[in-house]
Amino acid sequence: MRKVQSTNFENRQKIIAACPISYTLSLIEGRWKPMILHQLFSGVCRYSEIKKAIPIITERMLTAELKELELRELLHRTSYEAAMLKVEYRLTERGESLRAVFQQLWQWGKADKIVHVTSALQ
Secondary structure (H helix, E strand, C coil): CCCCCCHHHHHHHHHHHHCHHHHHHHHHCCCCHHHHHHHHCCCCEEHHHHHHHCCCCCHHHHHHHHHHHHHCCCEEEEEECCCCCEEEEEECHHHHCCHHHHHHHHHHHHHHHHHHHHHHHC
16 A cells, blocks of 8 residues: 555556556556456356455455455445345446456467466476
């Protein structure tokens, strides 16, 4: 968390405002957000299903990342009163619109990783 009054924070805000790529990356940046979004591309998921799909994430971090994605309006959280502790997450239209971006990143990363792993072994 950066101090709001810091030069670093101000510069980051200026970069995000000036560059659409930086803006997009600021919405999905972090260690866990891409994995959570990737899981939700398959459909509605309960908290436990996301946790099971990403077993190395702590519960505290998963909760924090889900809240952040909800604040950014990339996912929607539905809590069912009838079933205590039943919470589901689904992508919003805005979150769903990232699908093509993620597919391109996946393809590029897969191809680039193969090239660099192969060249490192030689």
